[in-house]
Amino acid sequence: MKVLGLVGSPRKGGNTDLLVSAVLYGAGSSGNEIEKLFLYDFDISPCVDCRGCKKRDHKCVFKDGMKLLYPKLDEADVIILGTPLYWYGPTAKMKLLIDRLRPYTASGKLKGKRAVLVVPSEEGAEACKHLVGMFDSSFNYLGLELAGKILATASEKGEVKDQPKTLDEAFQLGKQLK
Ligand SMILES: Cc1cc2nc3c(=O)[nH]c(=O)nc-3n(C[C@H](O)[C@H](O)[C@H](O)COP(=O)(O)O)c2cc1C
8 A cells, every 4th residue: 555645844853854754654654654854855836726726637737746646546455644733723735735736626636545634733632623624625625635643742853753642643543654
């Protein structure tokens, strides 16, 4: 099984990165193929609602970083979406990705795959309720099953390193992805 981890934080080595990595290590430990990508390494243009993806082959008309990300999403069995909480929502980069998932509403190609949500925030789980609701509804719309979520409390870069319990929770979540 292929498990794809998408890090939607600009901070490499930050909390989102470490938690997504822990889920991936867990998934790898039970024999899955794993890959991690940083969304900030990709140029992702905003969806302009041209409806091009509703026609013909359900492909987005833009030629940008999504050209590489779409095949990765197509091939993955499980997609880990990691984003820090920014103003009670995901980062702008993660939202760009979500908006560009529009072709999948027509193609249905994400249906039956599983998703894992990873969100560190300074304020903790309760503050993530709107973000979680947004992802829940979007996964539902796309036919993705939410396999689990990690909502960690952390603020400084790499702070989750000092939270073995949270890291283990993330590892165990990844491990049971078979
Ligand atoms: C622009 C911005 C907005 C943020 N908004 C929130 C927020 O609304 N609530 C919260 O609890 N933390 C907020 N944070 C804190 C981050 O969610 C927190 O530091 C997180 O651990 C960063 O994850 P990272 O290390 O993966 O980048 C914000 C941080 C930034 C930079």
